[in-house]
Each structure stands twice: as structure tokens, then as C-alpha cells.
Amino acid sequence: MKRTLRRRVGLVVAALLLVLVVVAAVGLSDVNVPETSRFDADLGAIRALAVSTGAPLPTGLRSQHVSRASGVPHALVVAGAGFGEVAFDFYATVVTHEHFDHCAGIAHSASLDEVASRVHLTDEQLRSPLAEEAGFTAELRARFTPLQYERLHLLRPGVVLIKAPGHTPGTQLVYVRLADGREFLLVGDVAWHQDNIRLPRMHPRLTHWIGGEDAQAMAHQLQWLHDLLRTAPELHPVVAHDGAQMQDYLRRGLILDGLL
Numbered sequence: 001m002k003r004t005l006r007r008r009v010g011l012v013v014a015a016l017l018l019v020l021v022v023v024a025a026v027g028l029s030d031v032n033v034p035e036t037s038r039f040d041a042d043l044g045a046i047r048a049l050a051v052s053t054g055a056p057l058p059t060g061l062r063s064q065h066v067s068r069a070s071g072v073p074h075a076l077v078v079a080g081a082g083f084g085e086v087a088f089d090f091y092a093t094v095v096t097h098e099h100f101d102h103c104a105g106i107a108h109s110a111s112l113d114e115v116a117s118r119v120h121l122t123d124e125q126l127r128s129p130l131a132e133e134a135g136f137t138a139e140l141r142a143r144f145t146p147l148q149y150e151r152l153h154l155l156r157p158g159v160v161l162i163k164a165p166g167h168t169p170g171t172q173l174v175y176v177r178l179a180d181g182r183e184f185l186l187v188g189d190v191a192w193h194q195d196n197i198r199l200p201r202m203h204p205r206l207t208h209w210i211g212g213e214d215a216q217a218m219a220h221q222l223q224w225l226h227d228l229l230r231t232a233p234e235l236h237p238v239v240a241h242d243g244a245q246m247q248d249y250l251r252r253g254l255i256l257d258g259l260l
Contacts, residue, residue, distance in 0.1 A: 030079030030202045031215040037223035040151070041162050041173075043232055049152055050160050050177045057158035057179040062256040063246065064092040066105070077192045079204040086193065089243030092259060094159075096188025096240065097171040098125040100134035107135030120155060122147045125170030164190060166217030182254065183235045185228070190221050194245045197237060200226035 051057070069088040074081040095103050098121075106112070106119055123146035125131055131141065147153070153161040155174075162173040167189045174186040191197050200222050202208075208215040228235055236254060239245055249255040 030204055031208065031219050033200045033202060033219045033223050033226070035223070037220045037227060039164070039217075039220045039224040041164075041224060043228065043235075046152060046160050046162065046175050047177065047183075049154050050158050050175060052154065053157050055157040057177055058156070059179050060256050061093075061176055061178065061184055061254075062259055064259045065243075065246075065257075066090040066092055068243065075204065076207055077203055078195050078199070079201055081195070087243055088192070088241045089246065091240065091246060093238070093240075094174045094186055095121065095125070096174060096186055097168045098128045098130045098134060099168060099189065100130075102134075102188070102240070103131070103136075104134040107137075107140060116143055119144060120147045122149070122161075122170050122172065124165065125168075128169050130168055131170075164188075164217075164221050166190070166214040166221060167211070168213075183232075184238055184255075185225075185235055186238045186240070187225060188240050190218055191225065191237075191239050192241050194237070194239050194242050196222060197225045197229065197239070 067090045069090075071085050072088050074084045074086045077086055090101055092105065095106070097103075103121070103125075106115070109115060121131075121144055126136065126141050126144060126146050132138075147161075149161065149163070151163055155161050158177045158179075160175040162175060164171050164173050171188055171190065173188065173190070176184040176186070178184075187197075192203060196202065202215065202219060202222060205215070207213075208218075225237060228237070236249065238249070238255070246255065250257050
């Protein structure tokens with residue numbers, strides 16, 4: 001009887017271990033990036049909208065390093081990248097989506113009364129439960145007029161917002177054209193590392209599951225970004241958490257360090 005019980009327990013443990021191995025293998029695999037993107041964004045139309053008013057364009061793009069998270073497994077950032085560690089850097093730029101690490105600084109700012117009239121958050125961002133997690137209470141959200149647009153929106157001369165739901169419902173890309181002709185595309189968290197775009201390869205399914213992302217939408221966005229490396233090499237993608245890329249841009253003078 002005891003021998004039979006031990007055998008059954010052993011079989012149950014083996015079955016559970018097998019399930020864990022399968023879940024881990026699937027979780028760390030990536031969602032295939034399609035060869036042809038269905039992401040509906042026309043770079044020509046974006047560029048035309050950026051200069052459509054004839055008004056002076058921005059003279060520079062600046063960022064402020066806020067913090068760094070070390071020890072992030074590389075395999076959770078780029079599927080199949082192994083278990084080395086990478087750092088996640090956090091910078092202040094334009095709000096690309098409603099996650100706390102991208103917009104909580106607004107909700108908790110001591111200067112909120114001063115800056116509130118200059119904050120532009122979209123309807124999707126403000127309605128998302130993620131905004132409340134970032135500190136945007138119902139009372140605080142009521143202070144903002146939601147920005148509503150269909151596909152593209154000229155925020156300022158030279159600055160175009162591009163809807164890209166997937167990572168979150170309110171995710172948007174931000175195109176910036178400077179007066180000297182330099183171009184940037186802030187991709188938010190569609191990619192966490194420049195390798196996501198270069199390869200192209202998503203972060204693993206486990207990350208999608210945890211984040212509640214629309215992986216298929218992100219896969220098409222990532223292929224679109226990858227295609228731009230070939231069709232528009234002069235356009236500089238800015239990956240929100242890739243500190244090495246940002247340091248390279250700073251060294252080359254493409255982006256200026258510190259906010260005015």
C-alpha cells in the first residue's frame with residue numbers, strides 16, 4: 001500500500017514538473033513577428049502633418065534620466081536572449097502610454113497646478129485602469145480634458161502623435177521633426193530594447209500574459225518599426241528603457257541631456 005502511494009505521489013510530482021517545464025517553455029517563447037506589417041501608419045503622411053502649419057519646428061529633443069532598475073533577465077526583454085541581465089532605464093519625455101513609470105510623475109507632481117493645463121493625455125489613457133494605478137484618481141482625471149483623435153494628431157509643429165494600442169489601450173508613438181531636419185520616433189514600450197526592433201523579436205509570451213498586452217497588435221507594430229530601419233534609416237527610433245541607446249544618442253548630440 002505504501003509503495004503504491006509513493007508511486008502515485010511520484011507520478012503526480014513528475015506530471016506537475018512536466019507541466020511547469022511546458023509552461024516555462026511556452027512562456028519564454030516569442031509571438032512571431034509577421035513579414036508584412038498591417039500597422040496602419042504612413043510615414044509620408046506623418047512627415048507632411050508635422051510641417052503642415054509652416055510654423056517654426058523644435059530646435060532640440062531633450063530627456064531626463066530618472067532612475068534605473070538593474071538585474072532584469074534579458075530573456076524577459078528579448079525572447080530567446082538568454083538569462084544574462086540587462087538594466088531598465090527610465091527617462092522623462094512625452095507620455096507614450098498610461099503605465100505608472102511613464103506618467104505617475106504627473107499625477108504626483110508638486111507642480112501639478114502649474115503644469116496641468118499643458119498636460120495632454122488621451123481619452124484612452126485617462127479611461128484606462130492603469131491610469132488610476134499611476135495615481136490619476138477620478139478627481140484628478142476630471143481636471144483634464146481628454147485628447148481625442150482618430151489616427152494621427154499634430155500636438156505641436158514638428159510633433160505628431162500616432163495611435164498604437166497594444167502594449168496598453170492608450171499607447172501612442174510620437175514622431176518629432178526638428179528644425180535642422182533630424183527626425184525621431186519615440187516608441188514607448190512597443191520595444192524595450194533596440195534589439196526588439198533590429199532582429200525583430202518580441203519579448204516572450206510570459207511578458208505579454210503578465211502585462212495583458214495585445215501581442216498580435218504589437219507584433220505588427222514591431223515589424224513596421226523594423227521596416228523603417230531600411231526604408232527610413234535617417235529616422236532615429238527612441239526606445240524608452242534602452243539606456244545604452246540613449247547614451248549613444250547623448251554622446252552624438254542627437255538628444256540633449258536634462259529638461260529645461
